[in-house]
Amino acid sequence: MRSLRTKMVMIMVILILALMLTTGAFLLSGVSSFFVSQFYEQMEDTFSPEFITQLQQLAAEPNAPAQMKELLMAQAGLSIDITGRNVYILDRSGTVLESSDQKTDVSMTQNLLSAMNGEIGQSSAITNDYMDLAIPVEGGGEQYIAYILDNRATVDALSGELVTIILRALGLGIVICVVLAFLLAQILITPIRALTAGTKQVAAGDFAERVSVDSMDEIGVLTQNFNHMAKVLQDTISEAENERNKLSTLFLHMTDGVVAFSKSGNVIHFNPAATQMLARNLSEQTTFDEIFSKEAELDTLLTLRRPQYIETQKTVGDRELELFLAPFSSDQTQGGVLVVIHDVTEQRRNEQLKREFVANVSHELRTPLTNIKSYAETIVETGSELPPELQKNFLNVIISEADRMTRIVQDLLTLSKIDYGKMEMNITRFPFAKAVQNVYEAARLNAEQNHGHTMTLTFDGDIPDVNGDRERLEQVITNIVSNAVKYTPNGGRIEMRCGTRGREVFVRVTDNGIGIPEKDLPRLFDRFYRVDKARSRESGGTGLGLSIAQEIVNQHKGRIEIASTYGKGTAVTITLPAAEVRA
Numbered sequence: 001m002r003s004l005r006t007k008m009v010m011i012m013v014i015l016i017l018a019l020m021l022t023t024g025a026f027l028l029s030g031v032s033s034f035f036v037s038q039f040y041e042q043m044e045d046t047f048s049p050e051f052i053t054q055l056q057q058l059a060a061e062p063n064a065p066a067q068m069k070e071l072l073m074a075q076a077g078l079s080i081d082i083t084g085r086n087v088y089i090l091d092r093s094g095t096v097l098e099s100s101d102q103k104t105d106v107s108m109t110q111n112l113l114s115a116m117n118g119e120i121g122q123s124s125a126i127t128n129d130y131m132d133l134a135i136p137v138e139g140g141g142e143q144y145i146a147y148i149l150d151n152r153a154t155v156d157a158l159s160g161e162l163v164t165i166i167l168r169a170l171g172l173g174i175v176i177c178v179v180l181a182f183l184l185a186q187i188l189i190t191p192i193r194a195l196t197a198g199t200k201q202v203a204a205g206d207f208a209e210r211v212s213v214d215s216m217d218e219i220g221v222l223t224q225n226f227n228h229m230a231k232v233l234q235d236t237i238s239e240a241e242n243e244r245n246k247l248s249t250l251f252l253h254m255t256d257g258v259v260a261f262s263k264s265g266n267v268i269h270f271n272p273a274a275t276q277m278l279a280r281n282l283s284e285q286t287t288f289d290e291i292f293s294k295e296a297e298l299d300t301l302l303t304l305r306r307p308q309y310i311e312t313q314k315t316v317g318d319r320e321l322e323l324f325l326a327p328f329s330s331d332q333t334q335g336g337v338l339v340v341i342h343d344v345t346e347q348r349r350n351e352q353l354k355r356e357f358v359a360n361v362s363h364e365l366r367t368p369l370t371n372i373k374s375y376a377e378t379i380v381e382t383g384s385e386l387p388p389e390l391q392k393n394f395l396n397v398i399i400s401e402a403d404r405m406t407r408i409v410q411d412l413l414t415l416s417k418i419d420y421g422k423m424e425m426n427i428t429r430f431p432f433a434k435a436v437q438n439v440y441e442a443a444r445l446n447a448e449q450n451h452g453h454t455m456t457l458t459f460d461g462d463i464p465d466v467n468g469d470r471e472r473l474e475q476v477i478t479n480i481v482s483n484a485v486k487y488t489p490n491g492g493r494i495e496m497r498c499g500t501r502g503r504e505v506f507v508r509v510t511d512n513g514i515g516i517p518e519k520d521l522p523r524l525f526d527r528f529y530r531v532d533k534a535r536s537r538e539s540g541g542t543g544l545g546l547s548i549a550q551e552i553v554n555q556h557k558g559r560i561e562i563a564s565t566y567g568k569g570t571a572v573t574i575t576l577p578a579a580e581v582r583a
C-alpha cells in the first residue's frame, strides 16, 4: 500500500468493481421487472372478458376442471410449457383438481388467497422467485380457480447468463484498469521521482540542483516552485557564507583576542590573538572556568540580556588584559558567551611613562627655578652690601640656570615636534664624511683646550653620501661627541671612526671615560634618564640628548647603539643607510 502505483491500481480496481456491481444490480433487477411486467401484460391480453366468459361456460359443464385445463393449455398466449410455466385448476378451498404438470398441490400465495376470496390475484414482487395469476371462475353454481404459475426459470437462466457476462467484463475491465493504472502511475511518478531526487540533493547540501520542468500541471508547478526555493536557498546560504567568511577573516586578523564558549562552557571559537594574549593553547576541551574562573561566572553571564556585558581585568604574566564578556545569543539551546580580550599592557606602560615624564619635567624645571629665585632673593636682600664680584657671580649663575631652562624647553619642544610628526626635515643628499669632519673640527678645540683630551678621526675608505637632514644629523653626532667629552675625565682619548658596512655608513665615537653600568644601558634612551644626575646637570646636560638623537636617527631609518664598560669607556655607533650610488 506504500507506493503511489499500488494505490492507483487499488483505486482503479475499486472503481471498476463499484461500477460493474452497480451496473449488474441495475441490469438484473431491470431484467426481473421486465419479465414480471411482460408476464402480466401477456396474462391481461389472454384473459379477455370473452375468454373468461368461455371459461365460465366450461365451468358449468361436467368434467369442468379437465376441460378448463385443456382450454388453458391450448391457449398459445399463455405459453404453458410444463417446465417453466404451468396451469392449475383448484376448487375454492385451494385443493388442486387438475394440473399441467400432474402436481397435486401448490404453495399458498398472496394471489391464490385473493382468488379464494373471489378476487383476481395478479401481483408479484420482483424479489419473489415466482410469478403467478389466480382467477376465480364461477359457472353453473360451481366455483373454481384458474391458476397460472411461472417458476421464473427463464428469468433465472437469463440472469445467470447476465452474471456470467458481467463477471467476464469485470475480469477484463480489471486487467485493463491495472495496465492503465500502471501507465498512468508511470506518467505521474516520473516527475515526482525527479523531484524526490532533487529534494534529496538539496537536503544533502547541493543547492545547485535544478529539476527540469516538462509539464505545466500541478506537479510541473510544484517542480518550478521547488527550483525557485532551491535558488533562493542557495542565494541565502551563499550570502550567509560570505558574511561568515568576512567575519572569520576579521576574527583571524583582528588585534583583539576573541574566545567564544558554548553554553556548557567549552571553547567553540578562538583567534590567534587570543592564544597569544592568554599565553596558552586553546582547544575544544578548554573550559571557561579553566581560563576565566577568577574573573567571571559563566552562569551569571548566560543570564545577561543583550546588550549587557561585564568588563573586567586579567593579568597574564606581565601582560595587562582588559576583558569584555557578554552572552552572544538569547537562544536557549545555541547561546554561549563571547570574551573579547584587549591587551592594555602598552597603554598602561604609556600612561605610566607619561606620568613619570610630567613628574620629571616639573622636577627638571623646578631645580633651576629654585636656584634662580634664591640667588635673585639674596641679591635683593643684601643689596649694596654684597661685593660687586659676588653680585656678578650670582647674576652669572642666574643666567646659566635660565640658559639651562631654555635648553630643556627647547629639547622638550623638539621631542614634542617629533612625537606629533610635526618636525620638518630638510632632506638632501650630502657627503657623510664631510658632515662627520665638520663635527670633529667643531668639537676638537674645546675637547683639547678645555679638557686636555686627545681627539682623533679616522675614515675607513671612501664614505658614500647619505640622504637626510644634514643639520640635524650633525647635531646628533655633536651630541654624542659632547657626551664623550663630558663623561671622560680630563686628559682622555676620544676616537671618531667613520666607515661603511654593506649598504650602510656608520660613525663611532669611542672614549676611555667613566663608562656606564650595565644595568643602566637599557634605559639610556628614556627621556630624562641619567646615570649620574649631578654630573650631567653640572655639565649642562638635560637628560634628553640621547632620546632626541635616537628619534632623529630612527626617522632616517638608521639606528644608534651603545656599548660600554663601567669605568673603562663607552662606544656609541650611529648607522645610517647609504644613498644609492650615482650612475
Ligand code: ADP
Binding pocket: 483, 484, 485, 487, 488, 511, 513, 514, 515, 516, 524, 529, 530, 531, 532, 536, 537, 540, 541, 542, 543, 544, 545, 546, 547, 569, 570
Ligand atoms: P645628558 O644631557 O645628561 O648628557 P643624554 O641623553 O645625552 O643626557 O645621556 C644620558 C645619560 O647617558 C647621561 O646622563 C650619562 O649618564 C650617560 N652617557 C651618555 N654618553 C655617555 C658616555 N660617553 N660615557 C658615559 N656615560 C654616558
